[in-house]
Amino acid sequence: MKLPLPRSLFARLMLIWLVGIALVLAVSFALFVGERDRVGRSALFEGIAQQIAATADVLDRLGPAERERWIEELGRRRLRLSLRPLPDHLRELPRNHPLVPALRAAMPERDIALYVHHRGEGPHGALLVTVRLADGSPLHVRLPGIPPTPEFSLPAPERLLSALLALVGGVLVLTWVAVRIATRPLSRMAEAARRLGEEPDRSPPLDTRGPTEVAQAAGAFNQMQQRVREHITERTRILAAISHDLQTPITRLRLRAEMVDDDDLRTRFQADLDAMQALIREGLDYARSRDSSAPLQPVDINGLLEALANDAAEMGWAVAVSGRAAAPCPAQPVALRRALWNLVENGIKFGERVDIDVEQTAKNTVLHIHDHGPGLPAEELEKVFEPFYRTESSRNRETGGTGLGLAIARNLLRAQGGEVSLANHPDGGLLATVTLLGGARPQASR
Secondary structure, X not given: OOOOOOOOHHHHHHHHHHHHHXXXXXXXXXXXXXXXXXXXXXHHHHHHHHHHHHHHHHHHOOOHHHHHHHHHHHOOOOOEEEOOOOOOOEEEOXXXXXXXXXXXXXXXXXXXXXXXXXXXXOOOOEEEEEEEOOOOXXXXXXXXXXXXXXXXXXXXXXXXXXXXXHHHHHHHHHHHHHHHHHHHHHHHHHHHHHHHXXXXXXXXXXXXXXXXXXXXXXXXXXXXXXXXXXXXXXHHHHHHHHHHXXXXXXHHHHHHHOOOOXXXXXXXXXXHHHHHHHHHHHHHHHHHHOOOOOOOEEEOHHHHHHHHHHHHHHOOOEEEEEOOOOXXXXXXXXXXXXXXXXXXXXXXXXXXXXXXXXXXXXXXXXXXXXXXOOOOOHHHOOHHHOOOOOOHHHOOOOOOOOOOHHHHHHHHHHHOOOEEEEEEOOOOOEEEEEEEXXXXXXXXXX
């Protein structure tokens, strides 16, 4: 049966901390108990080694007859001494047994061997130490009650280092998990907010699953996102409706202006009506650019730019194209052409000549549209993308336009996954950088 997780973020973090601290304490306790056992075994083995060394020194001073009489008396406590030949059923232990270093420290000048004696000593046998006396005769010391194969342990410094690493590692893992759980919803919300700012119509709603606090925040964000979309849609719909409905009275005014006898007055009427007609047309185009849902299809950027340059040449504009795209880009052909045309037209109005450079990267196709005009103040490089915004130098009727051209271009490019930004060129003029989806295709290996 799967236990349900706590619903709140606070409860989940508390659970992680409690479980993590319990694990860290358990590991620390296990290391402490192991270290205590190691210290106890070391003290035991050192005591045994000192006692065997003292016994061997005493036997060295006794003659053969006296040794047999004193052998039982010297090994009465916990040592079983024998001067007889080695018994059968012995197995020599390796030199890394923890008793061997203690014996060598206590008797560095003597030959020492360590065996396991199995006969009559239980299932695991008993330790048997063989020491050479000064005259070369062997002394066998049996150690009943001491397991012949105790658990080998690391030296004290290494065990302390292991304990420290275990504690630090446990705290680090615990902290990482807790911080990850706490910050992951914030990262998702930050990414969703960024997408909402860039593409409010295409940003998906946040997942409302997870802890209670995260679910509440995600639900509030989704509600806000929906209201923003509704507000944008309503504003665009109102703009489209006003622009459409104004065409009828403008047409009537144009017919009535034809009946004006004064030629100069009639000309001024027609000029004002033309400006109003252009504004309405741009308003409709802007409204449509906010609702572009045409499917993406491969577009030959090289052919599109060549066609734009030819159309500009027919209008007497100086437009030069350099560089080539290595592969088609997924885009909306009509919308992309309109966006690029708006950028070229804007550059011609203020720069008289436009240079377009094509750059192909691994992921994108980048177009650099450079005019040779006066450029813009840094604070206006982003403002000019706002609807109906016009710079101080563009408020006359001949060059000012309606202030929607760049806004339409950005909307059309963003609707197909692209982006456009402005910057002042180091050599003078304004540089519009258009980033489109689709990079260079990797070449097949031969």
